[in-house]
Amino acid sequence: MNITLSDLDRQRFGxxxxxxxxxxxxxxxxxxxxxxxxxxxxxxxxxxTAELAQVQQLEAAGAFLTDTLVYFNKRHIGAAAVExxxxxxxxxxxxADSEAVGALAGLTFAGYLGHYHADPRLDPxxxxxxxxxxxxKSCANPAVADAVLLIEGGGxxxxxxxxxxxxxxEFEGVLFGVHPGHQGKxxxxxxxxxxxxxxxxxDIAHMLVSTQVxxxxxxxxxxxxxxxxxxxxxxxxxxxxxxx
Numbered sequence: 001m002n003i004t005l006s007d008l009d010r011q012r013f014g015x016x017x018x019x020x021x022x023x024x025x026x027x028x029x030x031x032x033x034x035x036x037x038x039x040x041x042x043x044x045x046x047x048x049t050a051e052l053a054q055v056q057q058l059e060a061a062g063a064f065l066t067d068t069l070v071y072f073n074k075r076h077i078g079a080a081a082v083e084x085x086x087x088x089x090x091x092x093x094x095x096a097d098s099e100a101v102g103a104l105a106g107l108t109f110a111g112y113l114g115h116y117h118a119d120p121r122l123d124p125x126x127x128x129x130x131x132x133x134x135x136x137k138s139c140a141n142p143a144v145a146d147a148v149l150l151i152e153g154g155g156x157x158x159x160x161x162x163x164x165x166x167x168x169x170e171f172e173g174v175l176f177g178v179h180p181g182h183q184g185k186x187x188x189x190x191x192x193x194x195x196x197x198x199x200x201x202x203d204i205a206h207m208l209v210s211t212q213v214x215x216x217x218x219x220x221x222x223x224x225x226x227x228x229x230x231x232x233x234x235x236x237x238x239x240x241x242x243x244x
Contacts, residue, residue: 001020001026001030001031001034002020002021002022002023003018003019003020003021003031003034003035004018004019005017005018005019005038005040006018006019006044009042009044012126012129012130013042013122013123013126015041015042015241016038016039016040016041016042017040017041017042017043017044018034018035018038018040018042018043018044019043019044019045019046020043020044020045020046021046022045022046022047022048022051022054023047023048023051024047024048024050024051024053024054026054027057028054028057028058028060028061029061031043031045032061032238035238035240036240040240041239041240041241042237042238042239042240043063043236043237043238043239043240044115044235044236044237045058045063045235045236045237045238046069046233046234046235046236047233047234047236048231048232048233048234049068049232049233049234055234058236058238059236061238062238062239063236063237063238064236064237064238065234065235065236066114066115066116066118066119066235066236066237067113067114067115067118067212067234067235068212068213068214068232068233068234068235069210069211069212069213069232069233069235070210070211070212070213070219070229070231070232071208071209071210071229071230071231071232071233072208072209072210072219072222072223072227072228072229072230073206073207073208073209073227073228073230074196074206074207074222074225074226074227074228075205075206076205076206077196077199077200077204077205077206077207078196078200079196079197079200079201080193080196080197082190082193082194082197083190084151084153084187084190085153085185085186085187087153087154088151088152088153088158088185088187089151089152089153090149090150090151090152090190090194091149091150091152092147092148092149092150093138093139093147093148093149093150093160094139095139095140097139097148097150097157098136098137098139098140099136100156100157101135101136101138101139101148101150101157101160102132102133102135102136103132104135104157104160104177104179105131105132105134105135105136105160105175105177106128106129106131106132107177107179107180108131108177108178108179108180109128109131109132109177110128111124111128112131113212113214114127114130114212115235115237116130119237121239121243131175134162134175135148135160135162135175135177138162138174138175144162144164145162145163145164145174146163146164146165146171147162147163147198148160148161148162148163149161149163149191149194149195149198151187151190151191151194153182154181154182156179157179158178158179158181158182158185158187159176159177159178159179159182159187159188159190159191160175160176160177160191161173161174161175161176161177161191161192161194161195162174162175162176163195163198163199165202165204166208168203168204169204169205169206170204170205170206170207170208171195171199171204171206171207171208172207172208172209172210173191173192173195173207173208173209176188176191176218178191188218188221189221189225192221192222192225193225195207207227208230209222209227213232
């Protein structure tokens, strides 16, 4: 059973939190028993959308749906020239960019309806911090991201993308953000191609991306660039303590 306590979530939200990555084979009562044995107050459980029996068991146990993630992949990526708008340039981030990239993530992900924001018992301000801290750490900690791509324009960071390698043949575009003041310039399209160029230089063939099922605009970009739907997951939250 792939379930662990999350110190980061406990520190952020002030409750003992467990995270479970389920695949349909686990008995939900066993998951709940594990949580009881570890004094868990909030469980975050993710399972494939195809595992409807497990989904129904989670619902019967009092868990509620907080998001639906869809994954797309491109099995044969290719390098291509990227034409940025006049006055814009791209580069790789370094540790000194952590604060600026974190601030941009905080701006672009404010109120983003991920599973933290969808839970009414969690402070939305702390939920916003999830993405800010994630993006900032991506610039300085190789365990979080293998590279962060930046597009700069007008004397500031206009867009970013964090990349994580999963093996010799596959990597993931994890977090993407475009500053509201620089939208409408196809910078997200550029980030997607810059990510593929970065991977091609390292002989990586496959790219993986994910988003909320409701985020149609980026899924359209992926389809236009040759990505195909691959898999999907539900995220559930289960509280073991009564609401205040």
